[in-house]
Amino acid sequence: MTSSVKAVEALGITKRFGPTTALNGAGIAITEGETHALVGRNGAGKSTLVSILTGLQRPDEGEVRFGGQPAPPLADRDAWRQRVACVYQKSTIIPSLTVAENLFLNRQTERGAINWRAMRTRARQLLEQYGVDVDATILAGDLDVEQRQLLEIARALSFGARFIILDEPTAQLDGPAIQRLFDRMRALREQGVTMMFISHHLEEVYEVCQSVSVFRDARHILTTPVGDLPHSELVDAMTGEVTAAYEYRSRTADASAPVVLAAEGLGLEGRYENVDLTVRAGEIVGLAGSGSSGKVSLAETLVGLRKAGTGTVTVNGTVVKQGDVPSALAAGLGFVPQDRHHEGFVPLLSIAENATIPIARKLGRFGTISPSRRRERGTQMIERLDIKTTGPDQPVADLSGGNAQKVVFARALADDPRALVVINPTAGVDVKAKHSLLGAVEDAADRGAGAVLVSDELDDLRICDRVLVMFHGKIVKDVPRGWTDTELVTAMEGIHH
Numbered sequence: 001m002t003s004s005v006k007a008v009e010a011l012g013i014t015k016r017f018g019p020t021t022a023l024n025g026a027g028i029a030i031t032e033g034e035t036h037a038l039v040g041r042n043g044a045g046k047s048t049l050v051s052i053l054t055g056l057q058r059p060d061e062g063e064v065r066f067g068g069q070p071a072p073p074l075a076d077r078d079a080w081r082q083r084v085a086c087v088y089q090k091s092t093i094i095p096s097l098t099v100a101e102n103l104f105l106n107r108q109t110e111r112g113a114i115n116w117r118a119m120r121t122r123a124r125q126l127l128e129q130y131g132v133d134v135d136a137t138i139l140a141g142d143l144d145v146e147q148r149q150l151l152e153i154a155r156a157l158s159f160g161a162r163f164i165i166l167d168e169p170t171a172q173l174d175g176p177a178i179q180r181l182f183d184r185m186r187a188l189r190e191q192g193v194t195m196m197f198i199s200h201h202l203e204e205v206y207e208v209c210q211s212v213s214v215f216r217d218a219r220h221i222l223t224t225p226v227g228d229l230p231h232s233e234l235v236d237a238m239t240g241e242v243t244a245a246y247e248y249r250s251r252t253a254d255a256s257a258p259v260v261l262a263a264e265g266l267g268l269e270g271r272y273e274n275v276d277l278t279v280r281a282g283e284i285v286g287l288a289g290s291g292s293s294g295k296v297s298l299a300e301t302l303v304g305l306r307k308a309g310t311g312t313v314t315v316n317g318t319v320v321k322q323g324d325v326p327s328a329l330a331a332g333l334g335f336v337p338q339d340r341h342h343e344g345f346v347p348l349l350s351i352a353e354n355a356t357i358p359i360a361r362k363l364g365r366f367g368t369i370s371p372s373r374r375r376e377r378g379t380q381m382i383e384r385l386d387i388k389t390t391g392p393d394q395p396v397a398d399l400s401g402g403n404a405q406k407v408v409f410a411r412a413l414a415d416d417p418r419a420l421v422v423i424n425p426t427a428g429v430d431v432k433a434k435h436s437l438l439g440a441v442e443d444a445a446d447r448g449a450g451a452v453l454v455s456d457e458l459d460d461l462r463i464c465d466r467v468l469v470m471f472h473g474k475i476v477k478d479v480p481r482g483w484t485d486t487e488l489v490t491a492m493e494g495i496h497h
């Protein structure tokens with residue numbers, strides 16, 4: 001039976017941040033029991049709407065209603081928590097607390113002193129009730145991304161909320177984990193839970209949602225059942241124009257080009273072993289594999305974020321110091337890390353500053369680059385990577401998630417690196433921005449850089465000359481361009497033919 005009761009409504013919402021209008025009379029209405037997608041390009045206003053729907057920010061104009069009733073006053077956090085919960089892109093779980101403590105965060109002092117034993121028992125019951133198979137007494141920092149998300153969902157439901165916002169929940173999960181999340185979402189829906197789902201992977205919208213709303217440039221563009229809107233029309237609604245699919249460039253790798261990045265006998269206990277790898281100038285080499293394949297650890301070792309137990313890394317002919325980012329950068333490497341919030345950018349600095357400071361040479365760099373030159377480079381990057389901003393002087397902290405990711409990318413390219421290592425570079429960026437980022441990697445290769453591209457997305461990997469597939473810490477296959485999805489996925493699952 002379909003209900004017409006609206007679990008949540010946002011009506012005529014306007015929200016400004018200084019000169020930026022993040023929402024301009026936009027709205028959304030989600031029917032009870034439905035899983036509703038919210039899609040839009042980076043900077044369209046999605047996160048701003050989430051902060052208003054969760055009572056973290058007050059709109060300048062407009063109104064929020066839950067089940068037809070006006071939203072509670074902002075100060076009444078408990079009342080908000082009972083109505084709506086959000087699983088954010090960035091985890092709100094505190095790693096240094098146990099799972100049980102995280103579950104009862106903000107509730108411990110409800111009735112005086114904390115009864116630890118009772119809290120652990122109650123935590124175990126809650127986890128069991130929501131089918132989350134983790135030990136309540138371990139530190140939350142020891143959970144993987146998927147377990148942390150489940151913990152956040154359990155915590156949300158335990159406050160009594162029947163409406164959950166999932167803000168890019170799949171961005172950091174591998175294929176099988178995404179399927180498990182979707183199974184859980186379907187089960188929650190059967191129990192009558194209403195969900196708002198934000199994702200830049202439009203195929204996921206079709207897989208798990210019944211209806212979709214599109215925002216563009218701070219405005220609501222349309223709301224429709226997903227079945228009524230073909231994929232290409234959804235993309236056009238997001239971009240406001242007819243958007244062609246990405247055209248992968250044809251490139252022939254030059255087998256005699258110099259090697260610009262190499263690993264020899266590289267091994268890191270418990271992660272990967274005995275890896276040999278060469279990347280030539282002008283070549284893009286993909287690294288694919290499941291979450292536990294070791295591909296990210298390997299890439300992090302190449303850039304110096306991790307120290308290998310055995311073997312060497314050579315960047316542009318120089319054997320670099322292990323576990324030392326500055327040494328790799330000095331040899332001519334540029335990289336986009338997995339964890340952009342910790343390693344990616346300096347939030348309080350402007351776009352221009354971030355885009356022109358390779359981290360290791362911050363100080364020297366400040367001395368040698370003039371402010372006008374820096375602004376010029378910043379402006380170029382904004383245009384080239386299509387960054388939505390008020391200008392090169394805007395602090396990166398004020399940008400939307402996807403636009404901040406583009407700044408990290410800009411920084412990786414700032415020095416015209418000879419070798420480039422990019423880890424999940426398109427996570428969190430919209431369909432069209434993806435094209436600019438992939439195009440930028442292809443440009444770098446055309447200019448003679450060699451690149452390693454680590455990605456969970458088959459579409460990203462299509463720009464590669466060859467893809468190395470990792471399984472349980474070993475490179476098991478070297479797949480040349482022209483592979484089919486099935487071929488690559490089978491290799492990633494460790495099935496050898």
Ligand SMILES: Nc1ncnc2c1ncn2[C@@H]1O[C@H](COP(=O)(O)OP(=O)(O)OP(=O)(O)O)[C@@H](O)[C@H]1O
Nearest residue numbers: 017022042043044045046047048398399400401402
């Ligand atoms: N605290 C803030 N100060 C200044 N500007 C802000 C602030 N928060 C958001 N904005 C601006 O509001 C606009 C909308 O941003 P929002 O984060 O809502 O986009 P989004 O649709 O969630 O994007 P993404 O897909 O990249 O996460 C952007 O132009 C952003 O720069």
